[in-house]
Amino acid sequence: MISLPSKLELSELIGSIYDCTLDPSLWETALAAIREMFLGESVLLSLNDLSRNRLLIDKSVGWEPQWRQARDRHLPEIHARLSEWLMETASLDAPFIASRHLPGGYEEHSPYVQEVLAPLGIADIMHLFLMQTPTSFSEIVIMRHRRNGHTTEREIELAALLLPHLRRAVTISRVLDAHAIERRRLAEALDALACGVVLTDEHGAILHPNRTAEKMLCAGGPLHHARGVLQARDPAAARELRTAIRLAAEDETAIGDAGLAVRLNAADEPPVFAHVLPMAGSGRRRNLRRDAVAAIFVGTAPDEQATAGAIARTFGLTQAETRLLASLLSGDTLKEASRSLDIASTTAKTHLASIFSKTGVSRQAELMRLAMRLQSPAQLESASEAEMQAHPHLPTL
Structure with missing residues (x-):
């Protein structure tokens, strides 16, 4: 039987991941907790620019600067292998695990393995993919030392539990100016964002729309309000938003993919998506507005x-x-x-x-x-x- 962390341990970790959306300086703390839970030697969070073999987001724990610089010199090799995997795999939910997915004999001829991983005693690497576009992908990388052996089914099952929460945090972080929220009062910070943001209670009642969201609600678009309750005009989107808000109020660890990239409008129109962030799971998020259980971020499709x-x-x-x-x-x-x-x-x-x-x-x-x-x-x-x-x-x- 696979021994997973307790519900309390998972809840604390998921809460710390969601806190990173409002304060990116907390990523090191969250990554350190992930490293401990996965028995990892080091953990990285990155946004990879494939067109120029560089990193646009780069957070890590467990790496000394000289080894990070050594790894970066091998980004073309790393990107080539991962791009090949992403093109062949059926789903972004499938992790890439070096011990399982690299061809036989690859390690002996790989400059990255021989010059960086082997001297550090790294025996296995697991890549969890958070998003992908034609020219980039975002991932969490978990490296295991030889003393802990290869990645097991326990880590794969644990990764599946955490993946939707990591994906939600990174997705929302891409549209949120967290420094603005740190520097200003909440209403002012939200009003400064270009995307629409609506805070709701557990019943979907609108507690605060920022200026962009207020214009959306009044413009007769895919979102509106009925007696102060947030509504999506598309029935399927309305159901998913209600489900996500309810889960955000009850237990954010159970929200999974609900409320992530909810398509709000018809297939023949330029897409508009909503993302639901739970707000009641930690003091850091709850203190923004005590009665808010969810923040709904609304924006157009990516590049x-x-x-x-x-x-x-x-x-x-x-x-x-x-x-x-x-x-x-x-x-x-x-x-x-x-x-x-x-x-x-x-x-x-x-x-x-x-x-x-x-x-x-x-x-x-x-x-x-x-x-x-x-x-x-x-x-x-x-x-x-x-x-x-x-x-x-x-x-x-």
Whole structure:
């Protein structure tokens, strides 16, 4: 029988992960707790820029500076192996485990293994993927020393429990200026954000909308209020938001994927997503507003929409093909894309075959590489700079 941490231990760790969304300086504390729970030697949180082999987010515990610098020199090798895995695996939920997924004999010929991992006594590495776009991915990396042996089923099961919470924290951190909240009163800080933010109680009653959210609620868009209660016009989105708010009030450890990347509008419209952050699970979040149990962040789709649009214009894709392509570029499998777009799997396969024919590729991996090539160096530089300016709280290399 697999021995997992107690519910209290898991609850404390998940709470510390969510606290990082409001105070990024706490990531080292959360990563240290993850290292202890996974019997790891070191743990890293990173956002990897594949186009230029660099890190845009870089947090770690258990690494001395000279070894981190040595690892960074091997980023092209690391990115090549992980990109290959991401293109072949069916889901971002599947971890990459070196002892299980590297081909036989790879370690003996790998400069990274021989020059960095072997001298440190690292016997195994597990990568947990939090997000992926054509030019980047975010991950948690857990390294195990030879004295603790290879990754076991215990760590894999524990990773599955923590993954949705890590994914939620990183996703929301990308749209939240945490330093603004630290420096200002809550209402002023929320009003300064470009994304919409709504604080609610356990029944979904609106306690505070920031200025952007207030405009959304009055504009007749995908969100509105009925007698002061937050509502989504799409029935499926409304159900998921209610479920996520209820779980946020009852037990944030059980929220899982509920309320993460909730599509608020129709498939034939530019997508708008909502993300629910539990607020009552720790004093740090609860002190922002004592009666709030959830914060709902509302924003538009990420950059893969623009990438899909560029490919569509270049190769003459239809609107339906473009929507499918954007979903695939965001990291969805074909099955997940057909479900999110509310189309039959056979229809999705037909659209994909047409995309392959028009673009001259034969596999999704080639489609990803095409998406990267279509982004010019100037666009990549602009996107990277814009992201760092928009999120100055994110640590940089």
